Amino acid sequence: MYCPYCKEELRVNDGELYCNAGDSYFSKHMEVVFNEAIDNCKDVKVRIPKVENNETGKFFCVNCGTKMMKIESMHEVCTCCGFEINKRTFYEIIERNPHRSFGGRTL
Ligand SMILES: [Zn+2]
Ligand SMILES: [Zn+2]
Known part of the structure; x- marks a missing residue:
């Protein structure tokens, strides 16, 4: 999996996904959510609306590291x-x- 913020490859640290570049941990809950979204990939791909003209999103794809496209706010x-x-x-x-x-400010 890749970090959605910076597409660094996530490693497991103390049982939790960790991004070294952002000093950021992703909770077990988040890991479950990511895995569910990855499982749903094929279904979503079929019904992806035409987003070619849309702006790029904030995040990178956790599954493949590609910059995501914004469909609507959030x-x-x-x-x-x-x-x-x-x-x-x-x-x-x-x-x-x-x-x-992230986004020019420290969270
Ligand atoms: Zn990161
Ligand atoms: Zn992807």
Whole structure:
């Protein structure tokens, strides 16, 4: 898996996913959410709306490391593999799993 903030490859540290670059831990809960989204990739890919003209999102795809595309506010999808970050997940990543120097400010 890749860090959604900076696409560094996540490693397991004390049983939790850890991004070295951001000094950021992702909780077990987050890991479960990521795994579910990866499982749903194929289904999502089928119904990905036309996002070619949309702006790029904030996050990188946890599954393949590609920059995600923004569908709407706090809702992004990877057009490569179908990995989806919905509003709830988006919020959880930002609020519960802060990352050093994301978006120009320290969380
Ligand atoms: Zn990172
Ligand atoms: Zn992807």
